[in-house]
Amino acid sequence: MKITLNEAAEILLSQDNILILTHKSPDGDTIGSGYALCMGLRQLGKKANVVCSDEFSKKYNYIVDNAPSQDFDVKFIVSTDVADTQLLGDKLSVYADKINLCIDHHGSNTDFAEKSYVEPTAAATAQIIKKLLELMNVRIDKNIANAVFTGVCTDTGCFRYTNVTAETHRIAADMIECGADSGTINRIMFDTKSRARIEVERMVLDTMEFFADGQGALVCLTQKMLEDTGATDGDTEGIAAIPRQIEGVKVGITMREKENGIYKFSVRTSDDIDASAICANFGGGGHRAAAGCVIDGGYENAKNKMIQAATAETERGL
Amino acid sequence: MKITLNEAAEILLSQDNILILTHKSPDGDTIGSGYALCMGLRQLGKKANVVCSDEFSKKYNYIVDNAPSQDFDVKFIVSTDVADTQLLGDKLSVYADKINLCIDHHGSNTDFAEKSYVEPTAAATAQIIKKLLELMNVRIDKNIANAVFTGVCTDTGCFRYTNVTAETHRIAADMIECGADSGTINRIMFDTKSRARIEVERMVLDTMEFFADGQGALVCLTQKMLEDTGATDGDTEGIAAIPRQIEGVKVGITMREKENGIYKFSVRTSDDIDASAICANFGGGGHRAAAGCVIDGGYENAKNKMIQAATAETERGL
Numbered sequence: 001m002k003i004t005l006n007e008a009a010e011i012l013l014s015q016d017n018i019l020i021l022t023h024k025s026p027d028g029d030t031i032g033s034g035y036a037l038c039m040g041l042r043q044l045g046k047k048a049n050v051v052c053s054d055e056f057s058k059k060y061n062y063i064v065d066n067a068p069s070q071d072f073d074v075k076f077i078v079s080t081d082v083a084d085t086q087l088l089g090d091k092l093s094v095y096a097d098k099i100n101l102c103i104d105h106h107g108s109n110t111d112f113a114e115k116s117y118v119e120p121t122a123a124a125t126a127q128i129i130k131k132l133l134e135l136m137n138v139r140i141d142k143n144i145a146n147a148v149f150t151g152v153c154t155d156t157g158c159f160r161y162t163n164v165t166a167e168t169h170r171i172a173a174d175m176i177e178c179g180a181d182s183g184t185i186n187r188i189m190f191d192t193k194s195r196a197r198i199e200v201e202r203m204v205l206d207t208m209e210f211f212a213d214g215q216g217a218l219v220c221l222t223q224k225m226l227e228d229t230g231a232t233d234g235d236t237e238g239i240a241a242i243p244r245q246i247e248g249v250k251v252g253i254t255m256r257e258k259e260n261g262i263y264k265f266s267v268r269t270s271d272d273i274d275a276s277a278i279c280a281n282f283g284g285g286g287h288r289a290a291a292g293c294v295i296d297g298g299y300e301n302a303k304n305k306m307i308q309a310a311t312a313e314t315e316r317g318l
Numbered sequence: 319m320k321i322t323l324n325e326a327a328e329i330l331l332s333q334d335n336i337l338i339l340t341h342k343s344p345d346g347d348t349i350g351s352g353y354a355l356c357m358g359l360r361q362l363g364k365k366a367n368v369v370c371s372d373e374f375s376k377k378y379n380y381i382v383d384n385a386p387s388q389d390f391d392v393k394f395i396v397s398t399d400v401a402d403t404q405l406l407g408d409k410l411s412v413y414a415d416k417i418n419l420c421i422d423h424h425g426s427n428t429d430f431a432e433k434s435y436v437e438p439t440a441a442a443t444a445q446i447i448k449k450l451l452e453l454m455n456v457r458i459d460k461n462i463a464n465a466v467f468t469g470v471c472t473d474t475g476c477f478r479y480t481n482v483t484a485e486t487h488r489i490a491a492d493m494i495e496c497g498a499d500s501g502t503i504n505r506i507m508f509d510t511k512s513r514a515r516i517e518v519e520r521m522v523l524d525t526m527e528f529f530a531d532g533q534g535a536l537v538c539l540t541q542k543m544l545e546d547t548g549a550t551d552g553d554t555e556g557i558a559a560i561p562r563q564i565e566g567v568k569v570g571i572t573m574r575e576k577e578n579g580i581y582k583f584s585v586r587t588s589d590d591i592d593a594s595a596i597c598a599n600f601g602g603g604g605h606r607a608a609a610g611c612v613i614d615g616g617y618e619n620a621k622n623k624m625i626q627a628a629t630a631e632t633e634r635g636l
Contacts (some may be wrong), residue, residue: 161501202524
């Protein structure tokens with residue numbers, strides 16, 4: 001059942017012993033939202049914990065360390081930034097049909113909870129949590145401000161993406177005034193690359209080839225690159241965005257080697273070229289500007305099929 | 319003479335036929351500030367032009383095209399975002415001792431104008447211009463909002479640097495509400511790299527070496543790389559930030575080949591290691607976190623001297 005944010009605040013005020021679920025492969029927004037809510041509830045004298053199927057990266061310690069786990073019998077379950085119960089992951093899947101309240105900003109939210117407040121125009125769930133805490137008369141202290149700021153800055157690529165609204169900037173301003181260490185948080189989130197990432201990026205750039213008169217660019221990430229550099233999933237995050245960033249490139253393609261000559265493709269487009277149409281040729285799909293698919297039959301075969309399909313779509317789009 | 323922003327507004331309201339000077343190698347802030355002021359003055363029925371010693375990059379056309387040059391005899395001269403008359407460049411140097419009003423945010427401003435308003439805590443001069451225009455009762459329309467937003471986002475690395483304050487975010491919010499195309503501007507400024515840039519970046523990464531147990535990293539940009547890729551100054555902007563971004567690196571050094579075995583060094587530090595102390599060894603200087611110097615005597619000689627000095631300072635800082 002859809003409820004208003006006011007109703008969500010009233011429900012939370014009437015509850016105690018609250019378990020807060022975050023999504024698997026946790027990012028800054030699910031962590032920031034979950035912990036901001038948890039710290040707010042504790043400030044009101046309630047018991048609350050944040051849980052996740054996966055471990056939190058150490059870089060979020062400045063948030064996580066402020067709300068060590070408490071001992072209590074769970075009486076109420078809230079999810080933050082979880083669009084679908086599949087995203088709870090293995091450890092939390094037991095809660096899938098027991099969630100009392102869902103706070104989220106994904107338009108694709110599957111309405112799995114007893115009561116839901118979903119605001120798709122919010123750039124981050126943390127943006128909603130900030131308003132929710134104010135409705136509950138929680139004082140936004142420095143720790144809560146750091147958590148909210150983290151959610152907002154990570155889900156907007158540091159205020160770069162088109163999901164940023166005037167409200168996003170106003171909330172960031174408020175959080176800075178409440179003591180958020182915005183400069184330090186931005187440095188941790190956006191200005192630090194692992195050595196493995198630098199190495200992988202260099203190797204991936206070495207594979208770049210252009211097609212469709214420079215309107216398309218393709219790079220490849222191989223298993224050997226991962227082995228040689230020791231790069232993990234975290235280290236290769238965002239690699240798929242690189243080819244499309246090149247001036248004049250409207251179709252950026254990243255192919256990632258799986259096993260047995262199978263390649264996973266990420267296609268990013270601009271200027272009205274349809275990425276999902278390109279990937280539909282190979283049974284894949286996605287959004288207009290970002291889509292994916294899998295092609296087998298070895299490197300040359302997979303690459304050539306993709307370049308052919310992408311070139312055709314680029315020419316159609318002109 | 320230092321004046322208040324109110325006084326600056328009153329002076330501008332009393333003047334006409336206004337020439338606005340921007341600094342050489344123009345960036346988003348000097349262009350955004352200059353054009354926002356120019357468009358505001360024209361809205362009040364005054365004549366005004368923006369000039370620069372260097373050409374504006376085409377990526378700023380969405381600003382520049384809104385205020386084509388007007389014909390008039392100059393009666394009043396304002397500089398925006400110019401810290402020192404040397405930064406006017408050759409073409410504008412004739413105005414060096416004729417500037418009536420200076421609007422700037424550099425703490426290092428040399429107070430060269432008849433009257434100056436300098437606000438060093440402003441993240442961008444555009445942030446000041448926005449307030450100035452409001453004091454002059456200019457309506458911030460979409461074009462002015464785009465110019466102000468551009469100044470603010472470019473001088474803060476898209477709201478990433480530590481110069482960002484709550485006011486910076488509030489002004490960004492206001493500009494979005496006044497119609498600024500924030501998403502498009504951020505894409506142009508932060509999400510587009512030239513082919514030459516990608517090439518140069520790859521070559522520079524190939525030269526990376528670590529020192530001081532991985533706490534220092536050094537890269538080199540050679541004349542040959544520039545020739546091979548056709549990279550211009552714009553293409554190498556921000557290269558100096560790369561080595562310090564690597565996890566664990568506290569001293570990031572970029573050496574850039576000049577002529578006759580002479581190298582220009584950019585030193586970026588974190589964690590209280592003093593970049594200006596490192597560069598002072600070679601007659602250079604700067605700030606605590608960013609400094610520069612020149613060392614001659616060829617590649618190996620210059621590199622080794624710098625690594626020795628940087629290692630010593632890193633060990634002192636621990």
